[in-house]
Amino acid sequence: IQANLANSADCEILTFASLNSTNDYAKQYLSQQPVTKPVVILADEQTAGHGRLGRSFYSPKTTGLYLSILLPVTANGSVIPGLLTTGTGMAVVKALQKVLPDLPLRLKWINDLVVHQRKCGGILTEAINDLESNQISHLIVGIGLNLVTQDFPADLKDIAGALSKTPLDRNKLAADIITEFLKMYATYETGDFLPEYRRYSAVLGRQIQANTRGKIITGVAQDIDTMGHLLVATDQGLTTLSSGEITKVQLDPA
Ligand code: BT5
Known part of the structure; x- marks a missing residue:
């Protein structure tokens, strides 16, 4: 090595x-x-x-x-x-x-x-x-x-x-x-x-579902910011996720 x-x-x-x-x-x-x-x-x-x-x-x-x-x-x-x-x-x-x-x-x-x-x-x-x-x-x-x-x-x-x-x-x-x-x-x-x-990125521009601190969030993944946070556009506005994980990602049409 x-x-x-x-x-x-x-x-x-x-x-x-x-x-x-x-x-x-x-x-x-x-x-x-x-x-x-x-x-x-x-x-x-x-x-x-x-x-x-x-x-x-x-x-x-x-x-x-x-x-x-x-x-x-x-x-x-x-x-x-x-x-x-x-x-x-x-x-x-x-x-x-x-x-x-x-x-x-x-x-x-x-x-x-x-x-x-x-x-x-x-x-x-x-x-x-x-x-x-x-x-x-x-x-x-x-x-x-x-x-x-x-x-x-x-x-x-x-x-x-x-x-x-x-x-x-x-x-x-x-x-x-x-x-x-x-x-x-x-x-x-x-x-x-x-x-x-x-x-x-497997998620940017896509509809996603994420689990962050026990809360489920759905929306479109917009960007990763300079802290490495994920910005998600939800019905309630832009949400910043600092931890958690994506549980569902919208796939390309077959
Ligand atoms: C991770 O955690 O994916 C981070 C894994 C980091 C592993 C490296 S190996 C060298 C170093 N030494 C360590 O002890 N760790 C690091 P997380 O996002 O929490 O995902 C864990 C989940 O991934 C598990 O609950 C399983 O569902 C899944 N998983 C476990 N082993 C897997 C594997 N080999 N391949 C794919 N998925 C796996």
Whole structure:
């Protein structure tokens, strides 16, 4: 992986055959030493991979890619976790397009990578606070991808998909994702990737239903703003969603 990286000196890479969760390992790692440059943690499988709100992320070996990037936050840099999740989606799409140029990759706000309405990947951004200053000191961005066609467990059969029918070069792909990620991270607070992101959105311009803090909202997804929030035009006016998830998306006519 290191050999394939554009600027290998920019980060440290740790690889494991198995971890409970690469995001959780990143937290443990951070509690044991100072982290002043990005550290990438990869595992061939996760035994307790997770998404938001304690939901699990199915992470078997051989067929997927699971990694976390642990990032120190610079003292005067602004931290916008929602926007970083959005930018990470775009970085992953860019890396995947090099190997799978014809795949119709789409990003479903806020953290799903989808192909033909099936979820092929997810992103989980977690902010770590410094105990003394109570400011965010580090961010952990976890990326999980279903690379190869596989038999999913019953609860995922109708919603999950994979990116390829044949095995992909996981090391090369990991290196490309890290390279694209670090490029994006250098300026993401400016939202410079948003014009490109909008073209890959599975939801913009469509009628959607979203669940946010236990409330159901329906309307037309209008835009992603520079905080990574989703703007939805509802009957009651424009609503800004900062968290939650889209539960239904109007599809193209058949
Ligand atoms: C996510 O959460 O989609 C973020 C997943 C992030 C996983 C990475 S892997 C590396 C790093 N280490 C971790 O422990 N996590 C990160 P969320 O939006 O909460 O979606 C979770 C839901 O997606 C589950 O409730 C299932 O419905 C579905 N799901 C679980 N595993 C899946 C899979 N492999 N493929 C597609 N859908 C899946």
